[in-house]
Amino acid sequence: RFYKSMVEFYMRKQLYDGLISISDDEFHRLCDDILEHRNPEYANLDSRGMHLYKDKPVPGTPDSIKFLPDSSIYAFQYTTSDESGLKDKLLEDIEKVYKWEFGKDVRRVVLCCNSRLKDDVIRECKDKCSEYGWELDLLGIDSIIALILNSYDAKVKANKYFEFDVFSINLETDLKYFIKNEYPLLASLEIIENYHQKLLKFDIF
Numbered sequence: 590r591f592y593k594s595m596v597e598f599y600m601r602k603q604l605y606d607g608l609i610s611i612s613d614d615e616f617h618r619l620c621d622d623i624l625e626h627r628n629p630e631y632a633n634l635d636s637r638g639m640h641l642y643k644d645k646p647v648p649g650t651p652d653s654i655k656f657l658p659d660s661s662i663y664a665f666q667y668t669t670s671d672e673s674g675l676k677d678k679l680l681e682d683i684e685k686v687y688k689w690e691f692g693k694d695v696r697r698v699v700l701c702c703n704s705r706l707k708d709d710v711i712r713e714c715k716d717k718c719s720e721y722g723w724e725l726d727l728l729g730i731d732s733i734i735a736l737i738l739n740s741y742d743a744k745v746k747a748n749k750y751f752e753f754d755v756f757s758i759n760l761e762t763d764l765k766y767f768i769k770n771e772y773p774l775l776a777s778l779e780i781i782e783n784y785h786q787k788l789l790k791f792d793i794f
Contacts, residue, residue: 600753601734601738603751603753604734604737604738604751604755605730605734607750607751607752607753608703608730608733608734609703609704609730611669611703611750612669613667613669615750616667616669616701616703617636617652617653617667618636618750619746619747619750620653620665620667620701620733621634621636621653621665622746622747623733623736623737623740623743623746623747624665624699624701624736626736626740626742626743627726627728627736628726630655630657630663631655631663631665631699633655634653634654634655634665635653635654635655635656636652636653637650637651637653637654649685649688649689649690650689651664651665651666651685651686651689652665652666652667653665653667657696660694661694661695661696662691662694662695662696663695663696663697663698663699664686664689664695664697664698664699665698665699665700665701666679666682666683666685666686666698666699666700666701667701667702668682668700668701668702668703669702669703670702670704671704672704672705672707675702675704675706675710676707676709676710676713678702679700679702679710679714680713680714680717682700683698683700683714683717683718683721684717686698687721695721695723696723696724697723697724697725697726698718698723698724698725698726699725699726699727699728700714700725700726700727700728701728701733702728702729702730703730703733704729704730705729705730705731706727706729706731711727714727715727737755
């Protein structure tokens with residue numbers, strides 16, 4: 590049990606270190622890829638905030654958006670600001686959505702950052718969104734780590750963004766999927782073909 594907890598601590602630290610050093614465009618793509626495993630409504634996001642084929646933001650546009658059947662919009666803003674400037678950056682991101690040409694149709698703002706969230710930051714972001722009549726979904730680095738750890742499919746998608754093997758984070762659970770052949774949504778040939786080698790590396794067989 591002690592060994593298992595130490596391994597988990599080490600892998601969490603690797604994820605933390607990987608997230609705080611991730612580039613802006615990779616963080617954008619990572620969040621777009623994995624957020625549907627927090628909320629199915631966040632699937633198939635429209636990444637309008639990045640120029641096509643360029644790692645360059647489009648001024649005045651949310652990083653990503655999702656059109657809902659009732660014509661309302663979820664606006665997604667991603668920031669890699671450090672903790673010292675995080676509050677100002679998040680409030681600035683909210684203000685950008687308000688000033689956006691389709692801001693009147695926004696129903697929910699989803700803010701993701703690769704820093705830890707303090708209570709005053711959470712409170713002020715909630716107050717600002719409430720002022721504009723919006724719902725708020727706010728994810729700091731701990732929420733993103735938990736999302737990757739607790740969703741097999743999120744791990745599959747996140748693995749390409751890190752230099753270490755994300756699958757080794759929760760080996761016991763993943764081994765259970767392997768033995769029972771009960772892969773969740775991403776039961777792809779890529780996983781099935783590579784998984785035996787991953788387990789061999791950890792002396793499972």
